[in-house]
Amino acid sequence: MNVEAPKNILKVWRKFDSVGMDTITKAYFYDKRDKKQRSVMEMKEHFERFGAGGNCFDLAIWLLAELKEAGIEAYPIGHDFFDEKAHVAVMALGENGEKYYCDLGDQWIQPILVEKNHDSFSGEILEGFFPGAHVKVEAESGGFTISYIRNNGKISKQTFPLTPYTIEDLQRAGELSQARIWKALCEKRVRRKGSQEVTHWEFYNWKSFESSLSGLKIEQALSSKEDWAERIALNMGMDLDFVKEALSKFEYIEKE
Structure with missing residues (x-):
């Protein structure tokens, strides 16, 4: 069984290996642009x-554009689309229409097959798809559930x-999401020097931690936005001044 995406989908996916997920970028640009949802050209x-x-x-939106350019059929899926809990991912189709779940928002390591009737589908617990956890896919005719273990x-x-x-719904929901400036969140899949494992680094609500298959490492709390900006810039690969200005849009609450 091979639940990994075919080479043409993986080739597009790998373009995003160094691209993190964050909510601080929308805070940085919020009062600089009339239209909140950025174009692919702007994102690049x-x-x-x-x-x-x-x-x-x-x-x-960016991944869909890259897949389209590569001649791969794909479409957006998600849940709670017009709600504050909204999440969106991408379904990319193989040569025979088989479905591969692609989620950059949650920083997956690679896409995974969710086509229940495909010969290669697996409902087993799998490693190497999500940083810091094993995954299990349960697929039904109308949808699928992913368990993170x-x-x-x-x-x-x-x-x-x-x-x-x-x-059209993707753009409209994106515009609504860009206008919600709540808590600062940054996520990045990373491979530390000397390690073969891809781990998951996260900053949220003025705390940061890194998840690996061996467990959760909580990092030492910092005492200022400037210190947090340096840690975020280092782990996310972002420009330091950019991060400092973006964090200035969020209320800082010192953690004990």
Whole structure:
């Protein structure tokens, strides 16, 4: 069984290996532009200039454009699209229409097959798809559920319908999401020097930690936005001045 995406999809996916997910980019640009949802051209420019990725809507729109350019059929899927809990990912289709779930917003290592009736589908617990956790896919005719299984036994789940959203709905939901400036969040899949494992680094609500298959490493708290900006810039590969200005949009609450 091979639940990995075919080479043509993986080739596009690998273009995003150094692109992180964050909500601080939208804060940086919020009062600088009339239209909040950035174009693909703008996202590419901002990544080259600042190392900025974007939120799940940014990354889905960007990934869809790259897949289309490569001649690969794909469409957006998600849940709670017009709600504050909205999440969007991409379904890319193989040569015979088989479905591969692609989620840059949650910083997956690689896409995974979610086509239940395909000969290569697996409902087993798998490694190498999500940083810091094993995954298990349960697929039904109308949707699928992904279980994330941590080292400590904790299991979290996400359920998605297979129904595609329209590009118009994607843009509209993206615009709404860009206008919600809540808590600063940064996520990045990383491979540390000397290690073969891809881990998951995260900053959220003035805390940072790194997840690996061996467990969760909570990093030491910092005492100022400037210190946090340096840590974020280092781990996310972002421009330091960009991060400092973006963090200035968020209220800082010192943690004990």
